[in-house]
Amino acid sequence: MAAVMLQGTGSDVGKSVLVAGLCRLLSNRGMAVRPFKPQNMSNNAAVTPQGGEIGRAQALQALACRVPPHVDMNPVLLKPQSDKSAQVIVHGKVRNTGNAGYFRDHKKTLLEAVLASYHRLSEQADIVLVEGAGSPAEINLRAGDIANMGFARAAGVPVVLIGDIDRGGVIASIAGTKAVIDGDDAAMIHGFLINKFRGDVRLFDDGYTAITDRTGWPGLGVIPWLPMIHKLPAEDAVVLQQSEITATGTIDIAVPMLSRIANFDDFDPLRLERQVRLHMVPPGHPIPASASLVIIPGTKATIADLKFMRAQGWDIDMAAHVRRGGHVLGICGGYQILGRTIADPNGIEGPAETVDGLALLPVHTVLTPSKILTNITGKSIADNQPFSGYEIHAGDTHVQSGERGCKAMLRLNDKREDGAISADGRISGCYIHGLFDMAAQRRAWLKRLGTSSNGEEHAAVVDQALDDLAMALEKHVGIDRLLKIAEKAL
Structure with missing residues (x-):
């Protein structure tokens, strides 16, 4: 050998x-x-x-x-x-x-x-x-x-x-x-x-x-x-700092670069869309007011990066973005950040504590010692478009009894539902990485933002x-x- x-x-x-x-x-x-x-x-x-x-x-x-x-x-x-x-x-x-x-x-x-x-x-x-x-x-x-x-x-x-x-x-x-x-x-x-x-x-x-x-x-x-x-997907987050804005399209999508950003290749399919200007927003810079969609990415340390967001003033930028009618998506740790509370009773990420999230979705998260690791397929509930991705997270996010104002975002092929979407459809969150890989799912998102997709399957491009x-x-x-x-x- x-x-x-x-x-x-x-x-x-x-x-x-x-x-x-x-x-x-x-x-x-x-x-x-x-x-x-x-x-x-x-x-x-x-x-x-x-x-x-x-x-x-x-x-x-x-x-x-x-x-x-x-x-x-x-x-x-x-x-x-x-x-x-x-x-x-x-x-x-x-x-x-x-x-x-x-x-x-x-x-x-x-x-x-x-x-x-x-x-x-x-x-x-x-x-x-x-x-x-x-x-x-x-x-x-x-x-x-x-x-x-x-x-x-x-x-x-x-x-x-x-x-x-x-x-x-x-x-x-x-x-x-x-x-x-x-x-x-x-x-x-x-x-x-x-x-x-x-x-x-x-x-x-x-x-x-x-x-x-x-x-x-x-x-x-x-x-x-x-x-x-x-x-091809990059391994190191240092690559994100080399190219803050991609393409010369008509729609701005912004991704704040959290200090422990994880699985950032979620955004590679968007980076290759001709109609999209993808802004990877570095620390110390505001989230651009021109953004049609702000995506809070995955993170290895949810509570620490929630505090990091507030230290950058990005929570204020997010509130202004929502007031202007902008769309928001949280993926994995980003989904947890969009909720009302994040509890870490076992000290999984650090000191045991419960913190207030951005409260853009009426959900609550409890971090858990066990980790969910699975590849998954399914369809978005709102438009019935397919996706293929994976879950890799420690935590359970749920709507507490009596809470109203959102419904599930995705229906998984193992019969579960995942994520949450606000009543007006502008604020969404889910645990699925790779959400944009399939052309049909990506096309639906860009149509929602008022533009078109090149229609390429990301797997074929890679x-x-x-x-x-x-x-x-x-x-x-x-x-x-x-x-x-x-x-x-x-």
């Missing part, structure tokens, strides 16, 4: 997308491919058919391999709840909420879980494509590492290092990695790739040679800036983008040399 690990000189150098593209490329060549990321830190999670959760990047990579996502593809997922703690997901289920000390004390058992998943995947595949996290140059984190060289050496997986030339300093970042890491770690690296190049690649010939001269590592290619990537990415990598990456490196796996 062959395997190769793509590590980066830093975060957001393109590891996730390149693994996805290589998964599709090798799948198109007829190989049985499996993606693997030992440890991921992200609040962007997907639900597997087994009812577990993994990083959405690994779900995309599974799609690229044309196989269902599985918890073994991302055995350790860390979901930050605050600056000092994260929920620890092992094999798809919550194990604990820990700080840095927790990871130090449990590194051995976490590595055992990682290696068990890797070996199970290896038995199913001709090749496993492994994605690192952050950078191996973070030598302060090397002790107990399971995300980069700690895993590579424990599993005997050779490494290819990726440098991002778009951010500048790519020669120093690759040569500097060689300079600071342990010699045995450096010996695991068998080549490098340059990513996100703009312009005439021949202008980098001398730089390419300089990297090899300083590291002894061969180059496997220079990958240009690839336009199809913007059609699948075509993966094929386009695979063809580009076939052209710019030495795939046969990469496969030779993968054969060095133990």
